[in-house]
Amino acid sequence: MFFDLNINGSSLDDNLKIAIEASKYGWEHINFSYDQNDFKQAQEFKNELSQDLAEIINFDYTLEIKSNNINEIRKITRKFRNRASCISVIGGDLKVNRAVLENVQIDVLSRPYLRRYDSGLNHVLAKEALKNNVAVELCFKDVLKSYLAPRSKVISNFKDIYALYRKFDFPLILSSRAESVFDIRTTHDFIAFFAQTGLTTSEIEKSFLSARNILEFNKNRDKMILTGVRRVDDEA
Numbered sequence: 001m002f003f004d005l006n007i008n009g010s011s012l013d014d015n016l017k018i019a020i021e022a023s024k025y026g027w028e029h030i031n032f033s034y035d036q037n038d039f040k041q042a043q044e045f046k047n048e049l050s051q052d053l054a055e056i057i058n059f060d061y062t063l064e065i066k067s068n069n070i071n072e073i074r075k076i077t078r079k080f081r082n083r084a085s086c087i088s089v090i091g092g093d094l095k096v097n098r099a100v101l102e103n104v105q106i107d108v109l110s111r112p113y114l115r116r117y118d119s120g121l122n123h124v125l126a127k128e129a130l131k132n133n134v135a136v137e138l139c140f141k142d143v144l145k146s147y148l149a150p151r152s153k154v155i156s157n158f159k160d161i162y163a164l165y166r167k168f169d170f171p172l173i174l175s176s177r178a179e180s181v182f183d184i185r186t187t188h189d190f191i192a193f194f195a196q197t198g199l200t201t202s203e204i205e206k207s208f209l210s211a212r213n214i215l216e217f218n219k220n221r222d223k224m225i226l227t228g229v230r231r232v233d234d235e236a
Contacts, residue, residue, distance in 0.1 A: 012048060015032055018180065031085065077106055108135045137173050173207050174208075
Protein backbone atom coordinates (compact mmCIF):
# COMPACT_ATOMS: atom_id res chain seq x y z
CA MET A 1 0.00 0.00 0.00
CA PHE A 2 1.02 3.61 -0.58
CA PHE A 3 1.19 5.55 2.69
CA ASP A 4 1.89 9.25 3.21
CA LEU A 5 2.05 10.17 6.89
CA ASN A 6 2.64 13.88 6.38
CA ILE A 7 0.14 15.92 4.42
CA ASN A 8 -0.38 19.35 5.92
CA GLY A 9 -3.72 19.39 7.71
CA SER A 10 -6.07 22.31 7.23
CA SER A 11 -9.83 22.87 7.21
CA LEU A 12 -12.43 20.20 6.56
CA ASP A 13 -13.00 21.35 2.98
CA ASP A 14 -9.30 21.62 2.14
CA ASN A 15 -8.56 18.20 3.63
CA LEU A 16 -11.38 16.70 1.61
CA LYS A 17 -10.03 18.19 -1.63
CA ILE A 18 -6.48 16.96 -0.99
CA ALA A 19 -7.66 13.50 0.03
CA ILE A 20 -9.76 13.08 -3.11
CA GLU A 21 -6.83 14.20 -5.27
CA ALA A 22 -4.46 11.84 -3.44
CA SER A 23 -6.84 8.95 -4.04
CA LYS A 24 -6.96 9.72 -7.76
CA TYR A 25 -3.16 9.65 -7.82
CA GLY A 26 -2.91 6.19 -6.31
CA TRP A 27 -2.43 6.88 -2.58
CA GLU A 28 -4.25 4.45 -0.31
CA HIS A 29 -3.63 6.02 3.10
CA ILE A 30 -2.74 9.55 4.15
CA ASN A 31 -2.22 11.25 7.49
CA PHE A 32 -3.05 14.91 7.97
CA SER A 33 -0.42 16.62 10.13
CA TYR A 34 -1.30 19.16 12.80
CA ASP A 35 0.96 20.81 15.34
CA GLN A 36 0.27 20.78 19.07
CA ASN A 37 -1.75 23.99 18.86
CA ASP A 38 -4.18 22.83 16.15
CA PHE A 39 -4.46 19.08 16.81
CA LYS A 40 -7.35 19.27 19.28
CA GLN A 41 -9.41 21.56 17.04
CA ALA A 42 -8.86 19.25 14.06
CA GLN A 43 -10.30 16.36 16.07
CA GLU A 44 -13.63 18.18 16.15
CA PHE A 45 -14.32 17.54 12.46
CA LYS A 46 -12.51 14.19 12.15
CA ASN A 47 -15.73 12.15 12.26
CA GLU A 48 -17.33 14.27 9.54
CA LEU A 49 -14.22 13.93 7.39
CA SER A 50 -14.27 10.18 7.99
CA GLN A 51 -17.83 9.94 6.70
CA ASP A 52 -16.99 11.96 3.58
CA LEU A 53 -13.92 9.83 2.79
CA ALA A 54 -15.29 6.43 3.81
CA GLU A 55 -15.38 5.04 0.28
CA ILE A 56 -12.46 7.08 -1.07
CA ILE A 57 -9.27 6.76 0.98
CA ASN A 58 -8.06 5.76 4.45
CA PHE A 59 -6.80 8.60 6.61
CA ASP A 60 -5.77 9.55 10.13
CA TYR A 61 -3.96 12.33 11.97
CA THR A 62 -0.29 12.89 12.75
CA LEU A 63 0.70 15.13 15.63
CA GLU A 64 3.68 17.11 14.35
CA ILE A 65 5.48 18.74 17.27
CA LYS A 66 7.23 22.01 16.52
CA SER A 67 9.57 22.96 19.36
CA ASN A 68 13.27 23.26 20.15
CA ASN A 69 12.60 22.77 23.86
CA ILE A 70 13.37 19.16 24.83
CA ASN A 71 11.23 19.22 27.97
CA GLU A 72 8.29 20.67 26.05
CA ILE A 73 8.59 17.95 23.41
CA ARG A 74 8.48 15.27 26.11
CA LYS A 75 5.51 16.91 27.80
CA ILE A 76 3.51 17.22 24.57
CA THR A 77 4.34 13.62 23.65
CA ARG A 78 3.02 12.31 26.97
CA LYS A 79 -0.14 14.42 26.63
CA PHE A 80 -1.04 13.28 23.12
CA ARG A 81 0.47 9.79 22.94
CA ASN A 82 -2.86 7.97 23.16
CA ARG A 83 -4.71 10.42 20.91
CA ALA A 84 -2.51 10.36 17.79
CA SER A 85 -1.90 7.51 15.37
CA CYS A 86 1.55 8.98 14.75
CA ILE A 87 3.71 11.46 16.66
CA SER A 88 6.38 13.26 14.68
CA VAL A 89 8.85 15.94 15.71
CA ILE A 90 10.40 18.41 13.29
CA GLY A 91 14.16 18.16 13.53
CA GLY A 92 17.10 20.26 12.48
CA ASP A 93 18.41 21.24 15.88
CA LEU A 94 20.99 18.59 16.81
CA LYS A 95 19.81 18.47 20.43
CA VAL A 96 16.26 17.86 19.22
CA ASN A 97 17.39 15.20 16.76
CA ARG A 98 19.18 13.33 19.53
CA ALA A 99 16.36 13.64 22.09
CA VAL A 100 13.75 12.42 19.60
CA LEU A 101 15.75 9.40 18.49
CA GLU A 102 16.29 8.43 22.12
CA ASN A 103 12.55 8.58 22.95
CA VAL A 104 10.60 5.36 22.33
CA GLN A 105 7.31 7.26 22.75
CA ILE A 106 7.95 9.21 19.53
CA ASP A 107 7.38 7.63 16.13
CA VAL A 108 9.16 9.92 13.68
CA LEU A 109 12.03 12.38 13.50
CA SER A 110 10.98 14.55 10.55
CA ARG A 111 13.54 16.37 8.42
CA PRO A 112 16.64 16.11 10.65
CA TYR A 113 18.47 18.12 7.98
CA LEU A 114 16.17 21.16 8.22
CA ARG A 115 18.08 24.46 8.07
CA ARG A 116 21.38 22.59 8.38
CA TYR A 117 24.47 22.26 6.20
CA ASP A 118 24.67 18.56 7.05
CA SER A 119 22.10 15.77 7.26
CA GLY A 120 21.58 16.13 11.02
CA LEU A 121 22.39 12.45 11.52
CA ASN A 122 25.55 10.55 12.34
CA HIS A 123 26.50 6.99 13.27
CA VAL A 124 25.57 7.47 16.93
CA LEU A 125 22.12 8.87 16.14
CA ALA A 126 21.50 6.21 13.50
CA LYS A 127 22.09 3.55 16.14
CA GLU A 128 19.63 5.27 18.46
CA ALA A 129 17.00 5.35 15.71
CA LEU A 130 17.39 1.61 15.23
CA LYS A 131 17.48 0.85 18.96
CA ASN A 132 14.33 2.84 19.75
CA ASN A 133 12.52 2.15 16.47
CA VAL A 134 12.12 5.84 15.65
CA ALA A 135 11.70 6.48 11.93
CA VAL A 136 13.54 9.19 10.02
CA GLU A 137 11.33 11.10 7.60
CA LEU A 138 12.41 12.71 4.32
CA CYS A 139 9.98 15.12 2.68
CA PHE A 140 9.51 15.53 -1.06
CA LYS A 141 8.35 19.13 -0.60
CA ASP A 142 11.81 20.14 0.64
CA VAL A 143 13.08 19.47 -2.87
CA LEU A 144 9.94 20.55 -4.74
CA LYS A 145 9.94 24.01 -3.15
CA SER A 146 13.70 24.69 -3.31
CA TYR A 147 15.98 25.69 -6.19
CA LEU A 148 19.61 25.67 -7.31
CA ALA A 149 22.11 25.38 -4.42
CA PRO A 150 19.53 24.84 -1.63
CA ARG A 151 17.89 22.03 -3.64
CA SER A 152 21.27 20.45 -4.33
CA LYS A 153 22.08 20.57 -0.61
CA VAL A 154 18.82 18.88 0.38
CA ILE A 155 19.42 16.06 -2.10
CA SER A 156 22.99 15.71 -0.82
CA ASN A 157 21.63 15.40 2.73
CA PHE A 158 19.18 12.76 1.53
CA LYS A 159 22.07 10.73 0.12
CA ASP A 160 24.03 11.00 3.37
CA ILE A 161 20.98 9.65 5.22
CA TYR A 162 20.65 6.83 2.67
CA ALA A 163 24.22 5.77 3.45
CA LEU A 164 23.47 5.59 7.18
CA TYR A 165 20.17 3.84 6.50
CA ARG A 166 21.89 1.10 4.53
CA LYS A 167 24.44 0.57 7.26
CA PHE A 168 22.14 0.61 10.29
CA ASP A 169 18.69 -0.25 8.84
CA PHE A 170 16.69 2.15 11.01
CA PRO A 171 13.10 2.85 9.88
CA LEU A 172 12.97 5.31 6.99
CA ILE A 173 9.76 6.90 5.72
CA LEU A 174 9.12 9.16 2.74
CA SER A 175 6.37 11.75 2.66
CA SER A 176 5.12 14.57 0.49
CA ARG A 177 4.39 17.22 3.15
CA ALA A 178 1.88 18.51 0.61
CA GLU A 179 0.01 21.70 1.48
CA SER A 180 -2.47 21.79 -1.40
CA VAL A 181 -3.74 19.72 -4.32
CA PHE A 182 -0.96 21.24 -6.42
CA ASP A 183 1.69 19.54 -4.26
CA ILE A 184 0.23 16.05 -4.68
CA ARG A 185 2.07 13.75 -7.08
CA THR A 186 1.15 10.34 -8.42
CA THR A 187 2.66 7.38 -6.63
CA HIS A 188 4.59 6.62 -9.83
CA ASP A 189 6.14 10.10 -9.90
CA PHE A 190 6.84 9.96 -6.17
CA ILE A 191 8.72 6.68 -6.52
CA ALA A 192 10.56 7.89 -9.62
CA PHE A 193 11.77 11.01 -7.80
CA PHE A 194 13.22 9.15 -4.83
CA ALA A 195 14.74 6.59 -7.19
CA GLN A 196 16.53 9.45 -8.93
CA THR A 197 17.97 10.59 -5.60
CA GLY A 198 19.50 7.17 -5.00
CA LEU A 199 17.00 4.82 -3.37
CA THR A 200 16.21 1.46 -4.91
CA THR A 201 12.64 0.42 -5.63
CA SER A 202 12.74 -2.14 -2.81
CA GLU A 203 13.96 0.53 -0.37
CA ILE A 204 11.12 2.85 -1.38
CA GLU A 205 8.60 0.04 -0.96
CA LYS A 206 10.10 -0.71 2.45
CA SER A 207 9.53 2.93 3.45
CA PHE A 208 5.80 2.53 2.79
CA LEU A 209 5.84 -0.64 4.91
CA SER A 210 7.58 1.25 7.72
CA ALA A 211 4.83 3.89 7.61
CA ARG A 212 2.16 1.21 7.82
CA ASN A 213 3.98 -0.48 10.69
CA ILE A 214 3.92 2.74 12.71
CA LEU A 215 0.14 2.94 12.42
CA GLU A 216 -0.33 -0.76 13.19
CA PHE A 217 1.98 -0.62 16.21
CA ASN A 218 0.19 2.39 17.68
CA LYS A 219 -3.17 0.65 17.48
CA ASN A 220 -1.85 -1.72 20.15
CA ARG A 221 0.65 0.55 21.90
CA ASP A 222 -1.37 0.70 25.12
CA LYS A 223 -1.19 -3.10 25.30
CA MET A 224 2.56 -3.27 24.78
CA ILE A 225 4.48 -4.47 27.82
CA LEU A 226 7.84 -4.61 26.07
CA THR A 227 8.82 -4.12 22.45
CA GLY A 228 7.37 -7.11 20.62
CA VAL A 229 5.41 -8.29 23.69
CA ARG A 230 1.71 -7.43 23.73
CA ARG A 231 -0.84 -8.03 26.47
CA VAL A 232 -3.72 -10.23 25.28
CA ASP A 233 -7.08 -9.97 27.02
CA ASP A 234 -8.27 -13.15 28.69
CA GLU A 235 -11.24 -14.43 26.73
CA ALA A 236 -12.09 -17.11 29.26
